[in-house]
Amino acid sequence: MATTTVTQTPTAQRPATRAKRRWGATVVGVLILGVMLFPLYWMLNTALQPEAGLLEVSPIPHGVDMSGFTSAIREQGGHLLTSLAVAFGAVTICLAIAAPAAYGLAQFRLRGTRTIVFGTLITQMVPGIVIANALYSAYVDLGLVNSYFGLMLADASLGIPFAIVLMRSFMVAIPREVIEAAEVDGAGRLRTFVQVVLPMSRNSLITAGLFSFLYAWSDFMFALTLNTTDDVKPVTLGIYQYIGAHVGDWGSVMAASVLSAIPAAVLLVLAQKYIAAGITGGSVK
Amino acid sequence: MSTTTASATAPAADHPTTTVKKPDPARARRRRRLSQWGFIAPAVLFMVLFFGYPLVRNVLMSFQDYSPSTFFDGKAPFNGTDNWSKVFQDDLFGKALWHTVVFTIGSLIGQFGIGLALAVFFTKRFPLNGVLRSLILLPWLVPMVVSGIVWRRILDQDTGVLNSFLDTFGLGGATPWLTSPGMALFSVILVNIWIGIPFNMVILYGGLQEVPKELYEAASLDGASAWRTFRSITLPLLKPVITVVLVLGFMSTVKILDLILALTDGGPADSTQTLGTLTYQNSFVQLDFGAGAVVGNVLILISAVFAVFYLRANRSEGK
Numbered sequence: 058m059a060t061t062t063v064t065q066t067p068t069a070q071r072p073a074t075r076a077k078r079r080w081g082a083t084v085v086g087v088l089i090l091g092v093m094l095f096p097l098y099w100m101l102n103t104a105l106q107p108e109a110g111l112l113e114v115s116p117i118p119h120g121v122d123m124s125g126f127t128s129a130i131r132e133q134g135g136h137l138l139t140s141l142a143v144a145f146g147a148v149t150i151c152l153a154i155a156a157p158a159a160y161g162l163a164q165f166r167l168r169g170t171r172t173i174v175f176g177t178l179i180t181q182m183v184p185g186i187v188i189a190n191a192l193y194s195a196y197v198d199l200g201l202v203n204s205y206f207g208l209m210l211a212d213a214s215l216g217i218p219f220a221i222v223l224m225r226s227f228m229v230a231i232p233r234e235v236i237e238a239a240e241v242d243g244a245g246r247l248r249t250f251v252q253v254v255l256p257m258s259r260n261s262l263i264t265a266g267l268f269s270f271l272y273a274w275s276d277f278m279f280a281l282t283l284n285t286t287d288d289v290k291p292v293t294l295g296i297y298q299y300i301g302a303h304v305g306d307w308g309s310v311m312a313a314s315v316l317s318a319i320p321a322a323v324l325l326v327l328a329q330k331y332i333a334a335g336i337t338g339g340s341v342k
Numbered sequence: 343m344s345t346t347t348a349s350a351t352a353p354a355a356d357h358p359t360t361t362v363k364k365p366d367p368a369r370a371r372r373r374r375r376l377s378q379w380g381f382i383a384p385a386v387l388f389m390v391l392f393f394g395y396p397l398v399r400n401v402l403m404s405f406q407d408y409s410p411s412t413f414f415d416g417k418a419p420f421n422g423t424d425n426w427s428k429v430f431q432d433d434l435f436g437k438a439l440w441h442t443v444v445f446t447i448g449s450l451i452g453q454f455g456i457g458l459a460l461a462v463f464f465t466k467r468f469p470l471n472g473v474l475r476s477l478i479l480l481p482w483l484v485p486m487v488v489s490g491i492v493w494r495r496i497l498d499q500d501t502g503v504l505n506s507f508l509d510t511f512g513l514g515g516a517t518p519w520l521t522s523p524g525m526a527l528f529s530v531i532l533v534n535i536w537i538g539i540p541f542n543m544v545i546l547y548g549g550l551q552e553v554p555k556e557l558y559e560a561a562s563l564d565g566a567s568a569w570r571t572f573r574s575i576t577l578p579l580l581k582p583v584i585t586v587v588l589v590l591g592f593m594s595t596v597k598i599l600d601l602i603l604a605l606t607d608g609g610p611a612d613s614t615q616t617l618g619t620l621t622y623q624n625s626f627v628q629l630d631f632g633a634g635a636v637v638g639n640v641l642i643l644i645s646a647v648f649a650v651f652y653l654r655a656n657r658s659e660g661k
Contacts, residue, residue, distance in 0.1 A: 082468035089460065090474050093539065097480060099503060100492045113501045158385030165378040173386060175653075180393040182649045184597035186621045187638040190631060191396035191403065197413055214392040221385060246377055275485035277600045282626050293487045297604060300491055307495055314488045321483035329476040332483070336541060337548040 097318070104129075104315045107308025125308035126316075133313040136295035139205075140274055140317070143291055146209035147273035148266050151216040155265060159224035160254050164236065174225070177218040188214065189282040196283055203288045211279040216269025223268075223335065227261035228254065264331040267324060274320055292317045397642065403635035410629040418632075425632040434612060434620065435637065442616040445531055446595045452535030453591055454584075457542025462572070464543070465550050475547070482540035490604025493533045494520065497605075523613035526606050530614050534601055538594075542587055549583030550576065589652040596644060617641045 105118040107125035130137075162170050192211060193202070201207030231254060239249040255262065277293040284290065290298075296313050299306075325332060407421040429435050464475050481489065496502050497519035509515030519529040553576060561571045577584075599618040602608060608615040608623065615623070617637055625634025 079466075079468040082463075082466050083470050083474075085463070086468065086470065086474040089463070090477055093478050093536070094480060096489070096492050096496060096536070097484065099496055103495060113506055114503060116503075154384045154388050157381040161378060161381035165381070167375065167378055167382070170382070173382065176389060178653060179649060180389055182593050182645050182652070183393050183397065184618065184621075184638065184641045184645060186597060186599055186618055187400050187642055188392065188396040190621060190625050190634050190638050191399035192392070193625070194403075194413075194631065195395070195399070211392070214388070217385065217388060217392075246381075250381070271483060275487075277485065277487040277603075281603075282622070293485050293600075296491060297487055300494070310491065311495065314492055317488050318484045321480065321485075325476065325480055325483060329479075332479060333476065333544060336479075336482075336544045 100311050100314050104311035125312035128309045129312035133295050136290050136292040140291040143208050144270050144273040147212035148269045150213040151269040155217050155220035159221050160228050163225045163228035177221045180218045185278050203284050203286050212273035212276050215272035220265035223265050224261045264335045268335045400635045400638050406632050408631035425636045429633050429636040438615045438617050438620040448531040449534040449595045450591050453538030453542045457539050458546050460543045461546035479540045486600040487604045490601045523611045526613045545587050549580045553579045
């Protein structure tokens with residue numbers, strides 16, 4: 058494409074100026090990124106100067122003060138662990154339910170599967186607060202309020218429809234011959250699924266797991282509505298109540314915020330291709 | 343595409359399992375179907391319990407009288423349309439509805455406009471493009487309630503960095519971003535635009551990658567301007583993706599709760615109260631779940647209308 062433009066246009070630029078212009082775009086890109094990530098920088102910056110947290114914060118921290126982080130870990134550390142436990146629990150439930158369903162909906166010819174696929178699309182549109190509204194009274198009756206398992210189940214609901222849609226669109230592409238070959242070799246349906254289908258779908262499994270982790274980790278609404286005591290308090294709820302109680306202690310609040318943003322940052326660095334695939338794959342396809 | 347491949351090859355697949363293994367084909371088929379449903383049933387059960395049940399329950403609740411004591415004695419008598427008329431007669435409902443409309447439309451325009459501009463920008467080839475593009479995702483990945491709290495600090499009237507920044511350029515400098523009823527909704531929209539840009543950008547960028555390069559070459563041979571090319575080639579081909587982005591953006595914006603609670607808690611003077619926060623307020627603060635259910639049902643109704651759009655858009659995608 059570049060060559061055609063060069064030969065066709067009389068005002069073709071020489072390579073040197075072109076290269077300069079490309080680096081110019083990089084500069085613009087860095088500026089855009091700077092604006093977009095500024096709030097996150099500010100979060101870190103404020104966390105590192107706790108004594109200034111009440112007043113104006115200087116643009117760059119003068120030296121590193123970790124006291125915000127120590128008090129954040131002291132007061133929010135337990136909630137971080139709760140978040141981790143709930144998120145991993147939710148991912149496990151989500152994948153255990155969604156992966157077989159995705160396979161079944163992709164490969165079996167059963168009556169009603171179209172309706173179910175349609176249903177998964179619809180469920181992604183039910184407002185969470187509506188679910189919480191009805192779930193709360195059911196949870197009271199079932200004794201699931203203030204329980205880890207209850208919150209894991211509710212958080213799994215954030216990822217399950219998405220995971221089914223995502224993995225199904227992947228598993229549809231698995232050739233039937235591969236599955237038949239396994240079954241002819243004497244593998245049962247379940248063994249075929251575990252030993253052939255799951256390994257082949259590894260990427261979509263990782264993407265679905267990653268997203269259900271992020272959804273559960275970020276969940277605030279179910280944590281807020283399905284818990285009435287402090288027994289099960291993820292860090293999102295912890296931070297929210299923190300600003301209510303210690304509105305002056307911004308250094309610690311920001312330090313806790315930084316800690317709660319770490320999974321996102323880590324995942325972005327380690328698994329960016331899965332994240333990009335998840336954002337586009339789960340919605341457009 | 344999926345259904346055709348499945349239906350084309352499946353009849354052939356029936357034979358090995360039915361004829362080789364079992365003498366009675368009808369029974370074998372039934373058993374096979376049962377074991378196949380075993381894969382799907384847990385998901386169906388889960389979705390019925392966590393989506394179907396709440397939808398039905400919410401409708402029922404909107405005709406029931408819930409009070410704080412309901413959770414002790416379990417009594418929530420049906421009270422006809424009392425909840426509905428109570429909610430609709432309250433000025434707050436109208437306000438919340440209006441705020442929801444403004445919040446949703448404002449957010450969508452901002453997110454989409456900036457997201458599209460960034461997507462187009464990143465289709466240029468330049469060094470570090472990929473790294474910058476993936477780092478821009480970060481705001482979308484951070485828990486929304488955390489973003490809300492960070493922005494609350496930034497937008498603080500007296501000690502927030504935005505005002506001190508504006509002050510150094512002599513541009514006001516003491517704007518009550520979140521504490522004046524006139525400004526708060528605007529500020530909340532601004533923050534939500536920031537949150538939504540990465541999502542819009544990524545999907546639109548993906549869509550732009552699908553546009554055949556030859557079309558751009560042809561356009562440049564014809565001497566079309568950049569704007570003309572964008573309008574006559576990019577936009578029409580991007581249309582299905584644009585529909586999906588807007589509908590998904592709508593669905594996630596219309597029900598937002600975390601962000602508003604973290605930024606303003608619906609205040610000041612209910613100026614950022616939306617249908618989402620009002621449902622929460624009614625149910626979990628006033629403990630009037632009947633009234634909460636009414637607002638929730640309105641929210642469902644609005645979402646349902648757009649769900650139809652979404653499914654239409656999805657189908658025209660060729661699914």
